[in-house]
Amino acid sequence: MIASLALAEPTPVAVCETTVKDRLGVNSGYVRVGFSQLIQQLGRPEFEKYVDKAASFSNKDLSNKYHTMLIEAFDAGKISPQRHIVFLNYTVPGVNGVAAAATAKCEYVINKGREDELKASFLDELSIAKFQPVN
Numbered sequence: 001m002i003a004s005l006a007l008a009e010p011t012p013v014a015v016c017e018t019t020v021k022d023r024l025g026v027n028s029g030y031v032r033v034g035f036s037q038l039i040q041q042l043g044r045p046e047f048e049k050y051v052d053k054a055a056s057f058s059n060k061d062l063s064n065k066y067h068t069m070l071i072e073a074f075d076a077g078k079i080s081p082q083r084h085i086v087f088l089n090y091t092v093p094g095v096n097g098v099a100a101a102a103t104a105k106c107e108y109v110i111n112k113g114r115e116d117e118l119k120a121s122f123l124d125e126l127s128i129a130k131f132q133p134v135n
Contacts, residue, residue, distance in 0.1 A: 010037055011115045016086040016106035019120045020128070029093040033101070038085040042109065047074055047081050050109050050124075080112040091134060100131040 013035050021030050042050065051070045055063035073079045086106045094100035107125040110118055 010086075011118045012084040012086050012106070012108055013037060013088070015108070015118050015120055015122075016088055016104065016126075019106060019123060019126060020088060020090070020104045022120075023126070023128075024092065031091050033089040033091060035089065036087045038087075040083045040085070041112075042081040042083055044071075044074060046083075047071075050081070050083075054124075081109055082112050084108045084110065084115070084118075092131070094131070094133060099134040101134045102131045103129040105129075 017032060017035075021028070024030055040046075048067075048071060051067050055066045070079070074081070084107070086108075088104045088106070089101065090104070091099045091101050105125070105127045106123060108118060108122050109124055110122065
């Protein structure tokens with residue numbers, strides 16, 4: 001007997017899909033058509049820019065401490081941040097029974113090797129391209 005092994009779906013893809021479905025609503029009729037994922041290792045300039053953006057949501061004193069702590073951890077090699085970009089291609093029922101296709105893009109920055117800990121609250125950016133009728 002030959003057993004087939006299903007490939008595990010990458011956590012960032014699953015988390016992105018959950019986020020998109022939540023935004024569309026329970027009765028949206030969402031059907032995933034496909035996905036792609038890009039993983040980029042962040043260098044110090046990119047990581048510093050990311051930290052500055054994330055810290056801007058806090059008060060100034062906390063922002064400075066947060067920035068310093070993360071940059072020191074990066075410089076010491078304690079963290080290895082990666083940007084995960086997920087593109088989800090999907091359809092939803094449109095008006096007059098014509099399906100509409102769209103692409104959602106989710107971005108997350110997480111530490112390398114910690115992908116399984118990713119949660120929807122880690123979302124850095126979500127964008128959805130314009131819905132187009134499917135012929």
